[in-house]
Amino acid sequence: MSRTFAQRLLRWFDQHGRKHLPWQNPITPYRVWVSEIMLQQTQVDTVIPYFERFMQSFPSVKHLAAAPIDEVLHHWTGLGYYARARNLHRCAQMIVDEYAGEFPQDVNILAELPGIGRSTAAAIASIAFEQPTAILDGNVKRVLARHSAIAGWPAQPKVAEQLWRIAESHMPKKRCRDYTQAIMDLGATVCTRARPKCALCPVAEDCIALAEDNTTAYPGKKPAKDKPVKRAYFLLLQAPNGDILLERRPPQGIWGGLWCLPELPVEQPLETHLAGYGELKGTERWEGWRHTFSHYHLDIQPVLVKLAKRPVGIMEEGRHLWYNLRQPAAVGLAAPVKTLLQKLSKPRQVNLL
DNA sequence: AATCCGGGGAC
Protein backbone atom coordinates (compact mmCIF):
# COMPACT_ATOMS: atom_id res chain seq x y z
CA MET A 1 0.00 0.00 0.00
CA SER A 2 1.91 2.97 -1.28
CA ARG A 3 -0.72 5.68 -1.34
CA THR A 4 -1.81 7.50 1.77
CA PHE A 5 -5.38 7.72 3.04
CA ALA A 6 -5.63 11.26 1.72
CA GLN A 7 -4.20 10.41 -1.69
CA ARG A 8 -6.71 7.63 -2.22
CA LEU A 9 -9.54 9.80 -0.98
CA LEU A 10 -8.62 12.71 -3.24
CA ARG A 11 -8.36 10.48 -6.28
CA TRP A 12 -11.86 9.20 -5.49
CA PHE A 13 -13.11 12.76 -4.96
CA ASP A 14 -11.92 13.85 -8.41
CA GLN A 15 -14.27 11.31 -9.96
CA HIS A 16 -17.14 11.01 -7.51
CA GLY A 17 -17.14 14.03 -5.19
CA ARG A 18 -19.91 16.62 -4.98
CA LYS A 19 -18.87 19.77 -6.79
CA HIS A 20 -22.12 21.54 -7.63
CA LEU A 21 -23.63 22.33 -4.24
CA PRO A 22 -24.93 25.90 -4.05
CA TRP A 23 -22.23 27.07 -1.60
CA GLN A 24 -19.50 25.71 -3.89
CA ASN A 25 -20.33 28.07 -6.74
CA PRO A 26 -18.80 30.45 -6.03
CA ILE A 27 -16.77 29.65 -2.93
CA THR A 28 -16.34 32.67 -0.66
CA PRO A 29 -15.62 32.80 3.07
CA TYR A 30 -19.08 34.27 3.71
CA ARG A 31 -20.90 31.57 1.76
CA VAL A 32 -18.81 28.80 3.29
CA TRP A 33 -19.50 30.16 6.77
CA VAL A 34 -23.28 30.47 6.30
CA SER A 35 -23.50 27.01 4.75
CA GLU A 36 -21.45 25.42 7.53
CA ILE A 37 -23.70 26.93 10.20
CA MET A 38 -26.86 25.82 8.38
CA LEU A 39 -25.42 22.35 7.91
CA GLN A 40 -24.82 21.82 11.62
CA GLN A 41 -27.02 18.85 12.50
CA THR A 42 -29.00 19.44 9.31
CA GLN A 43 -28.92 17.44 6.09
CA VAL A 44 -27.76 18.88 2.79
CA ASP A 45 -31.06 18.50 0.96
CA THR A 46 -32.85 20.34 3.74
CA VAL A 47 -30.37 23.21 3.75
CA ILE A 48 -30.23 23.95 0.01
CA PRO A 49 -33.46 25.99 -0.33
CA TYR A 50 -32.77 27.85 2.91
CA PHE A 51 -29.28 28.73 1.70
CA GLU A 52 -30.57 30.03 -1.62
CA ARG A 53 -33.17 32.27 0.02
CA PHE A 54 -30.65 33.46 2.58
CA MET A 55 -28.15 34.51 -0.07
CA GLN A 56 -30.83 36.32 -2.03
CA SER A 57 -31.77 38.39 1.02
CA PHE A 58 -28.34 38.71 2.65
CA PRO A 59 -25.76 38.64 -0.16
CA SER A 60 -22.84 39.74 2.03
CA VAL A 61 -21.75 39.77 5.64
CA LYS A 62 -22.46 43.51 5.71
CA HIS A 63 -26.02 42.99 4.53
CA LEU A 64 -26.48 40.34 7.20
CA ALA A 65 -24.97 42.49 9.95
CA ALA A 66 -27.31 45.36 9.07
CA ALA A 67 -30.47 43.25 8.95
CA PRO A 68 -32.96 43.11 11.82
CA ILE A 69 -32.81 39.89 13.85
CA ASP A 70 -36.49 39.21 13.13
CA GLU A 71 -35.72 39.05 9.43
CA VAL A 72 -32.82 36.66 10.01
CA LEU A 73 -35.03 34.39 12.14
CA HIS A 74 -37.71 34.58 9.48
CA HIS A 75 -35.27 33.02 7.02
CA TRP A 76 -34.47 30.34 9.61
CA THR A 77 -38.10 29.34 10.24
CA GLY A 78 -38.35 25.54 10.03
CA LEU A 79 -34.61 24.92 10.10
CA GLY A 80 -34.36 24.42 13.87
CA TYR A 81 -31.63 25.17 16.39
CA TYR A 82 -32.48 28.86 16.30
CA ALA A 83 -29.49 29.84 18.43
CA ARG A 84 -27.55 29.26 15.21
CA ALA A 85 -29.36 32.17 13.56
CA ARG A 86 -28.85 34.49 16.52
CA ASN A 87 -25.16 33.56 16.72
CA LEU A 88 -24.84 34.02 12.97
CA HIS A 89 -26.25 37.52 13.22
CA ARG A 90 -24.03 38.42 16.19
CA CYS A 91 -21.00 36.99 14.43
CA ALA A 92 -21.72 39.03 11.29
CA GLN A 93 -21.78 42.19 13.36
CA MET A 94 -18.47 41.24 15.01
CA ILE A 95 -16.86 40.61 11.64
CA VAL A 96 -17.98 43.98 10.36
CA ASP A 97 -17.14 45.91 13.53
CA GLU A 98 -13.93 44.20 14.65
CA TYR A 99 -12.49 42.68 11.47
CA ALA A 100 -13.41 45.33 8.89
CA GLY A 101 -15.82 42.94 7.20
CA GLU A 102 -13.11 40.36 6.40
CA PHE A 103 -13.12 36.89 7.94
CA PRO A 104 -10.10 36.03 10.06
CA GLN A 105 -8.13 33.17 8.53
CA ASP A 106 -6.65 31.77 11.74
CA VAL A 107 -8.55 28.69 12.84
CA ASN A 108 -8.13 29.51 16.53
CA ILE A 109 -9.58 32.98 16.07
CA LEU A 110 -12.45 31.59 14.00
CA ALA A 111 -13.23 29.09 16.75
CA GLU A 112 -13.79 31.90 19.24
CA LEU A 113 -16.53 33.52 17.19
CA PRO A 114 -20.13 32.85 18.24
CA GLY A 115 -21.58 29.68 16.74
CA ILE A 116 -18.20 28.52 15.39
CA GLY A 117 -16.61 25.61 17.23
CA ARG A 118 -13.55 23.53 16.51
CA SER A 119 -15.01 21.58 13.58
CA THR A 120 -16.76 24.50 11.87
CA ALA A 121 -13.65 26.66 12.27
CA ALA A 122 -11.58 23.95 10.60
CA ALA A 123 -14.13 23.60 7.81
CA ILE A 124 -14.00 27.33 7.07
CA ALA A 125 -10.19 27.46 7.29
CA SER A 126 -9.69 24.48 5.00
CA ILE A 127 -12.44 25.16 2.46
CA ALA A 128 -12.25 28.94 2.25
CA PHE A 129 -8.53 29.45 3.00
CA GLU A 130 -6.85 26.15 1.99
CA GLN A 131 -5.40 25.58 5.43
CA PRO A 132 -4.56 22.03 6.67
CA THR A 133 -7.12 22.02 9.48
CA ALA A 134 -9.09 18.84 10.13
CA ILE A 135 -12.82 18.73 10.71
CA LEU A 136 -14.70 16.15 12.77
CA ASP A 137 -18.38 16.13 11.93
CA GLY A 138 -20.86 13.27 11.90
CA ASN A 139 -19.67 11.99 8.53
CA VAL A 140 -16.00 12.05 9.47
CA LYS A 141 -16.67 10.39 12.82
CA ARG A 142 -18.39 7.53 11.06
CA VAL A 143 -15.68 7.12 8.40
CA LEU A 144 -12.82 7.20 10.89
CA ALA A 145 -14.51 5.12 13.58
CA ARG A 146 -14.96 2.37 11.01
CA HIS A 147 -11.63 2.71 9.25
CA SER A 148 -9.69 2.57 12.53
CA ALA A 149 -12.27 0.48 14.43
CA ILE A 150 -12.72 2.98 17.25
CA ALA A 151 -15.30 1.56 19.63
CA GLY A 152 -17.53 3.62 21.88
CA TRP A 153 -19.85 6.56 21.57
CA PRO A 154 -18.08 9.54 19.87
CA ALA A 155 -19.36 12.03 22.46
CA GLN A 156 -17.25 10.33 25.11
CA PRO A 157 -14.19 12.55 25.54
CA LYS A 158 -11.72 9.69 25.23
CA VAL A 159 -13.32 8.51 21.97
CA ALA A 160 -13.54 12.06 20.64
CA GLU A 161 -9.90 12.64 21.43
CA GLN A 162 -8.87 9.56 19.44
CA LEU A 163 -11.02 10.57 16.49
CA TRP A 164 -9.61 14.11 16.45
CA ARG A 165 -6.07 12.74 16.50
CA ILE A 166 -6.80 10.39 13.62
CA ALA A 167 -8.59 13.13 11.66
CA GLU A 168 -5.56 15.41 11.97
CA SER A 169 -3.14 12.62 11.09
CA HIS A 170 -4.88 12.08 7.74
CA MET A 171 -5.15 15.77 6.83
CA PRO A 172 -2.83 16.53 3.87
CA LYS A 173 -0.84 19.75 3.46
CA LYS A 174 -2.13 20.35 -0.04
CA ARG A 175 -5.61 20.30 -1.55
CA CYS A 176 -7.02 20.99 1.89
CA ARG A 177 -10.35 22.23 0.55
CA ASP A 178 -10.84 19.16 -1.63
CA TYR A 179 -9.81 16.82 1.17
CA THR A 180 -12.34 18.27 3.61
CA GLN A 181 -15.05 18.05 0.99
CA ALA A 182 -13.92 14.55 0.04
CA ILE A 183 -14.13 12.99 3.47
CA MET A 184 -17.59 14.49 4.02
CA ASP A 185 -18.72 13.24 0.62
CA LEU A 186 -17.40 9.77 1.37
CA GLY A 187 -19.40 9.66 4.60
CA ALA A 188 -22.52 11.02 2.93
CA THR A 189 -22.54 8.81 -0.17
CA VAL A 190 -20.40 5.69 0.47
CA CYS A 191 -19.71 5.18 4.17
CA THR A 192 -23.37 5.66 5.02
CA ARG A 193 -25.00 4.87 8.34
CA ALA A 194 -26.97 1.94 6.91
CA ARG A 195 -25.64 -0.39 4.23
CA PRO A 196 -22.30 1.24 3.43
CA LYS A 197 -21.11 0.72 -0.14
CA CYS A 198 -17.72 -0.71 0.78
CA ALA A 199 -17.16 -2.06 -2.74
CA LEU A 200 -16.95 1.56 -3.93
CA CYS A 201 -14.79 2.85 -1.08
CA PRO A 202 -11.28 4.15 -1.87
CA VAL A 203 -9.98 3.33 1.62
CA ALA A 204 -11.58 -0.09 2.01
CA GLU A 205 -8.31 -1.98 1.67
CA ASP A 206 -7.14 -1.02 5.16
CA CYS A 207 -10.53 -0.50 6.79
CA ILE A 208 -10.50 -2.50 10.02
CA ALA A 209 -14.28 -2.55 10.47
CA LEU A 210 -14.66 -4.03 6.99
CA ALA A 211 -11.96 -6.60 7.69
CA GLU A 212 -13.95 -7.55 10.78
CA ASP A 213 -17.13 -7.56 8.66
CA ASN A 214 -18.63 -5.39 11.36
CA THR A 215 -19.07 -1.91 9.86
CA THR A 216 -22.44 -1.34 11.48
CA ALA A 217 -20.89 -1.64 14.95
CA TYR A 218 -19.12 1.69 14.41
CA PRO A 219 -19.50 4.31 15.62
CA GLY A 220 -20.97 3.14 18.92
CA LYS A 221 -24.51 4.20 19.71
CA LYS A 222 -25.50 6.61 22.37
CA PRO A 223 -27.51 4.87 25.10
CA ALA A 224 -31.10 5.83 24.42
CA LYS A 225 -33.18 7.54 27.06
CA ASP A 226 -36.94 7.79 27.06
CA LYS A 227 -38.23 11.26 26.46
CA PRO A 228 -40.70 12.95 28.80
CA VAL A 229 -44.05 13.98 27.36
CA LYS A 230 -45.43 17.48 27.87
CA ARG A 231 -48.91 18.58 26.84
CA ALA A 232 -50.13 22.06 26.03
CA TYR A 233 -52.99 23.97 24.46
CA PHE A 234 -51.97 26.17 21.55
CA LEU A 235 -54.44 29.05 21.53
CA LEU A 236 -55.43 30.52 18.18
CA LEU A 237 -56.89 33.75 19.52
CA GLN A 238 -58.65 35.34 16.59
CA ALA A 239 -59.72 38.98 16.50
CA PRO A 240 -62.97 39.88 14.71
CA ASN A 241 -61.00 40.81 11.57
CA GLY A 242 -59.29 37.39 11.50
CA ASP A 243 -55.89 38.37 12.92
CA ILE A 244 -54.18 35.87 15.23
CA LEU A 245 -52.37 36.81 18.42
CA LEU A 246 -48.69 35.82 18.58
CA GLU A 247 -46.22 36.11 21.45
CA ARG A 248 -42.47 36.45 21.21
CA ARG A 249 -40.56 33.81 23.16
CA PRO A 250 -37.60 34.76 25.33
CA PRO A 251 -34.19 34.50 23.64
CA GLN A 252 -33.13 31.51 25.72
CA GLY A 253 -34.83 28.14 25.76
CA ILE A 254 -36.94 26.36 23.22
CA TRP A 255 -37.82 28.36 20.09
CA GLY A 256 -35.79 31.28 21.43
CA GLY A 257 -36.71 34.59 19.82
CA LEU A 258 -39.43 33.08 17.66
CA TRP A 259 -43.08 34.09 17.58
CA CYS A 260 -45.52 31.52 18.96
CA LEU A 261 -49.13 31.04 19.87
CA PRO A 262 -50.02 31.54 23.53
CA GLU A 263 -49.49 28.21 25.28
CA LEU A 264 -51.49 26.90 28.20
CA PRO A 265 -50.56 23.79 30.17
CA VAL A 266 -53.40 21.27 29.89
CA GLU A 267 -53.47 21.10 33.67
CA GLN A 268 -54.96 24.58 33.73
CA PRO A 269 -58.66 24.82 32.99
CA LEU A 270 -59.16 26.27 29.53
CA GLU A 271 -62.44 28.02 30.26
CA THR A 272 -61.08 29.94 33.24
CA HIS A 273 -58.15 31.19 31.22
CA LEU A 274 -60.32 32.24 28.28
CA ALA A 275 -62.54 34.28 30.58
CA GLY A 276 -59.74 36.87 30.59
CA TYR A 277 -60.32 37.63 26.91
CA GLY A 278 -63.88 38.92 27.27
CA GLU A 279 -66.85 37.81 25.25
CA LEU A 280 -66.30 34.86 22.87
CA LYS A 281 -68.06 34.15 19.59
CA GLY A 282 -67.10 30.48 19.86
CA THR A 283 -64.31 27.95 20.30
CA GLU A 284 -63.17 24.97 18.21
CA ARG A 285 -60.91 22.18 19.41
CA TRP A 286 -58.79 21.09 16.46
CA GLU A 287 -57.14 17.74 15.98
CA GLY A 288 -53.91 17.63 17.94
CA TRP A 289 -50.61 15.93 17.22
CA ARG A 290 -47.29 15.02 18.83
CA HIS A 291 -44.32 17.26 18.10
CA THR A 292 -41.02 15.59 19.00
CA PHE A 293 -37.88 17.45 20.04
CA SER A 294 -34.46 15.94 20.60
CA HIS A 295 -35.16 15.68 24.33
CA TYR A 296 -38.94 15.59 24.86
CA HIS A 297 -42.32 15.15 23.21
CA LEU A 298 -44.92 17.90 23.10
CA ASP A 299 -48.54 16.90 22.59
CA ILE A 300 -50.15 19.91 20.97
CA GLN A 301 -53.88 20.58 21.36
CA PRO A 302 -54.90 23.55 19.19
CA VAL A 303 -57.94 25.56 20.16
CA LEU A 304 -59.40 28.23 17.91
CA VAL A 305 -60.96 31.00 19.99
CA LYS A 306 -63.04 33.55 18.14
CA LEU A 307 -63.07 36.76 20.11
CA ALA A 308 -65.99 39.15 20.00
CA LYS A 309 -63.67 42.10 20.48
CA ARG A 310 -59.95 42.68 20.11
CA PRO A 311 -58.74 42.64 23.72
CA VAL A 312 -57.08 45.71 25.15
CA GLY A 313 -54.68 45.98 28.06
CA ILE A 314 -53.13 42.51 27.87
CA MET A 315 -50.74 43.53 25.12
CA GLU A 316 -47.11 44.32 25.76
CA GLU A 317 -45.41 46.34 23.06
CA GLY A 318 -42.69 44.32 21.31
CA ARG A 319 -43.83 41.03 22.80
CA HIS A 320 -47.21 40.67 21.14
CA LEU A 321 -48.19 40.78 17.50
CA TRP A 322 -51.48 40.49 15.61
CA TYR A 323 -50.63 38.24 12.70
CA ASN A 324 -52.45 39.05 9.47
CA LEU A 325 -52.92 35.80 7.55
CA ARG A 326 -53.23 37.60 4.22
CA GLN A 327 -50.17 39.81 4.73
CA PRO A 328 -47.88 37.71 6.94
CA ALA A 329 -45.19 39.58 8.84
CA ALA A 330 -41.60 38.55 8.04
CA VAL A 331 -40.81 37.05 11.44
CA GLY A 332 -39.57 33.71 12.74
CA LEU A 333 -42.27 31.17 13.53
CA ALA A 334 -41.98 27.86 15.34
CA ALA A 335 -42.70 25.00 12.95
CA PRO A 336 -46.01 23.86 14.58
CA VAL A 337 -47.20 27.48 14.64
CA LYS A 338 -46.46 27.85 10.96
CA THR A 339 -48.40 24.65 10.31
CA LEU A 340 -51.43 25.90 12.24
CA LEU A 341 -51.42 29.31 10.58
CA GLN A 342 -51.32 27.60 7.20
CA LYS A 343 -54.27 25.41 8.15
CA LEU A 344 -56.14 28.52 9.21
CA SER A 345 -55.54 30.03 5.78
CA LYS A 346 -57.09 26.97 4.14
CA PRO A 347 -60.24 26.41 6.22
CA ARG A 348 -61.45 23.47 4.15
CA GLN A 349 -58.61 21.28 5.34
CA VAL A 350 -59.26 21.81 9.03
CA ASN A 351 -60.28 18.70 10.91
CA LEU A 352 -62.49 19.35 13.86
CA LEU A 353 -62.30 17.01 16.82
C1' DA B 1 -19.55 14.97 31.56
C1' DA B 2 -24.07 15.73 30.63
C1' DT B 3 -27.68 18.49 28.92
C1' DC B 4 -29.97 21.65 25.97
C1' DC B 5 -31.26 23.05 21.50
C1' DG B 6 -35.38 21.57 16.12
C1' DG B 7 -36.86 19.73 12.41
C1' DG B 8 -36.91 16.47 8.99
C1' DG B 9 -35.08 12.69 6.11
C1' DA B 10 -34.01 7.74 5.88
C1' DC B 11 -35.24 3.41 7.28
Add this chain to the structure above:
DNA sequence: GTCCCAGGATT
Protein backbone atom coordinates in the same frame (compact mmCIF):
# COMPACT_ATOMS: atom_id res chain seq x y z
C1' DG C 1 -41.93 4.27 15.51
C1' DT C 2 -36.04 4.96 15.80
C1' DC C 3 -31.78 7.00 14.45
C1' DC C 4 -29.14 10.77 13.32
C1' DC C 5 -27.74 14.60 10.55
C1' DA C 6 -21.42 19.47 7.53
C1' DG C 7 -22.20 20.79 16.28
C1' DG C 8 -21.92 24.47 19.69
C1' DA C 9 -23.02 26.58 24.06
C1' DT C 10 -23.94 26.03 28.68
C1' DT C 11 -23.91 24.01 33.18
